[in-house]
Amino acid sequence: xxxxxxxxxxxxxxxxxxxxxxxxxxxxxxxxxxxxxxxxxxxxxxxxxxxxxxxxxxxxxxxxxxxxxxxxxxxxxxxxxxxxxxxxxxxxxxxxxxxxxxxxxxxxxxxxxxxxxxxxxxxxxxxxxxxxxxxxxxxxxxxxxxxxxxxxxxxxxxxxxxxxxxxxxxxxxxxxxxxxxxxxxxxxxxxxxxxxxxxxxxxxxxxxxxxxxxxxxxxxxxxxxxxxxxxxxxxxxxxxxxxxxxxxxxxxxxxxxxxxxxxxxxxxxxxxxxxxxxxxxxxxxxxxxxxxxxxxxxxxxxxxxxxxxxxxxxxxxxxxxxxxxxxxxxxxxx
Ligand code: PHB
Ligand code: FE
Numbered sequence: 099x100x101x102x103x104x105x106x107x108x109x110x111x112x113x114x115x116x117x118x119x120x121x122x123x124x125x126x127x128x129x130x131x132x133x134x135x136x137x138x139x140x141x142x143x144x145x146x147x148x149x150x151x152x153x154x155x156x157x158x159x160x161x162x163x164x165x166x167x168x169x170x171x172x173x174x175x176x177x178x179x180x181x182x183x184x185x186x187x188x189x190x191x192x193x194x195x196x197x198x199x200x201x202x203x204x205x206x207x208x209x210x211x212x213x214x215x216x217x218x219x220x221x222x223x224x225x226x227x228x229x230x231x232x233x234x235x236x237x238x239x240x241x242x243x244x245x246x247x248x249x250x251x252x253x254x255x256x257x258x259x260x261x262x263x264x265x266x267x268x269x270x271x272x273x274x275x276x277x278x279x280x281x282x283x284x285x286x287x288x289x290x291x292x293x294x295x296x297x298x299x300x301x302x303x304x305x306x307x308x309x310x311x312x313x314x315x316x317x318x319x320x321x322x323x324x325x326x327x328x329x330x331x332x333x334x335x336x337x338x339x340x341x342x343x344x345x346x347x348x349x350x351x352x353x354x355x356x357x358x359x360x361x362x363x364x365x366x367x368x369x370x371x372x373x374x375x376x377x378x379x380x381x382x383x384x385x386x387x388x389x390x391x392x393x394x395x396x397x398x399x400x401x402x403x404x405x406x407x408x409x410x411x412x413x414x415x416x417x418x419x420x421x422x423x424x425x426x427x428x429x430x431x432x
Contacts, residue, residue: 105259106223107216113224121250123228127221128211130193134159134229136248141182143195143209150207152181152195157246160229161346164236167222168262168324171215173410174417175350177395180374183347184218188417191218198350198395200373226258237321239342239403264327270308277315284340286403287317290361313360316340316405323398325408337408341400348374350395352417354429355410359386362404371395392420393427 114131115124124133131142139159142151154162162178169176171191177183181199185192194210196202230236232252233244237260263275270277283290295309312328316338319326323345325337341364350371357364359382368378371393380388390396398406419425 106220106227108220108224110217110220111224112221119249123224125221125225125228127193127218128213129209130195130211132221132225139229141195145196145207145209148207150195150209154179154182156229157234157240158346160226160234160236160246163222163226164258165323165347167219167226167258168237168260170219172349173355174352175371175395177348177350177374179348183350185350186352187212189215191215193218198372198374200370200375203373223258227253227255230254230258236346237324239322241342260321262324262326265330268306268308269328270310272305277310279314279318281318281320283317284319284403286342287340287405290314290317292317312338313405316360322403333411333413335410335412337410339406339408340403341398341406342403343400345398348395348397351390351392353411353413353420354392354427355390355408356429357382357388357390358407358409359384360405360407362400362402364404364406365399366390367397367399369395389429391427391429392425 112126113123114126115133120135122134124131129143133140134156137156138153139156140151140153142149144150159178166172166176166184171184171186173186175183175185175198177198181202182195183198185194190212192210192212194208196208197210199208202208230253231246231248231250232254234246234254235243235257237257265274267274290313292311292314294311297307297309299307319340322340322342325339327335328338329336361384364382366380366382367376368380369376374395377394382388420427
C-alpha cells in the first residue's frame, strides 16, 4: 500500500499550529481553520466581521472527512453534519459552514469558499494523516475499531489509504481489480452462502464471461458505508456496500439515486437539501427499493450490519439538468 505521505501534494497544505499539549497540528484552508483536541474537531471561519466556530465529535468528523476523501467529494453535497460540508463542482469544491443550514444562513453568519480540488484534497488528506491515531479506522464500524479520542498517538496510514475499489472490466475477468475474497466473513454475515456460480461458456467466448457471488463479496467487506463500484454499464454504476451504525455524512443529491436493500434494515432520515428541515423517515427492509430524489439530503442508520446496493447514474450533465428544472427531482410520476 502507498503511504499517504507520498499520496498528497504537501506543498498545497498550510499548517498553522502544532499544539504542544495534544500533539495535533492545526490546518488552514483559505479562511477556514481546522484544529482538534482530545474529543473535538473545531472549524473556525469569519462572517460579518466576527469569528464563528463549530465543534464536531472528532470520531464523527474523521469518519466524514474520510468518506469525502475516498469518494473524491462524491456527487453533490457531502454534509459532515448540519453545519459544515462540501459541494462538488467536479474540478473545484466548495467548503461551507452554515450555508445549507436554514438558521445560520438566514442570520447571514454562514461562509462558503471555493477551492481547486487538488488543494482541498491535499488538506483533507493531511488532516487525516495527522489526526487519525493508531488503532482507529474511520471506515470501520464502532464495534470493530479502537478509539479516535485522546492525545496524538501514532497514525493509521493503512486504514486511511484504502481508497474505493472500482472495477476495470467485468468482475472476475483477468485484469479486473481483485475481489478481496481473502478477507474473513464479517461477524454478522456467517449465514451468507459462500458458493460461487458455475459459468458454462459458449466455445470461443472463454475468458470473456464471468460471474461471482456478490453476497460473498459483500459479506467479506471490512469497511462500512463505503460503496465499491462493482459494475459499470455505460453510465450505470452498481455500488454494493455493507452498513452498520450511522452513515458518517448527510448526502445532498445532485441527481436521483436508488437504494436496493439486500438484507436486514436501514432507517433513512430525509431532509430538505437547502435548509436541512426534516421531510421524511424511511424504513427499508430486505427486498425494498427506494429512489432518493435530486432535491433532498439523506442519512442512514443500520442497527446491525446490512447489505445495501446503491445504484448511481454517472451521466455527466445531470446536475445542471436537475438544477435548471429541466428534469423533475423524482424519477417516476405516479
Ligand atoms: C449515499 O449517500 O447515498 C450513500 C453513501 C454511502 C453508503 C450508502 C449510501 O454506504
Ligand atoms: Fe446518497
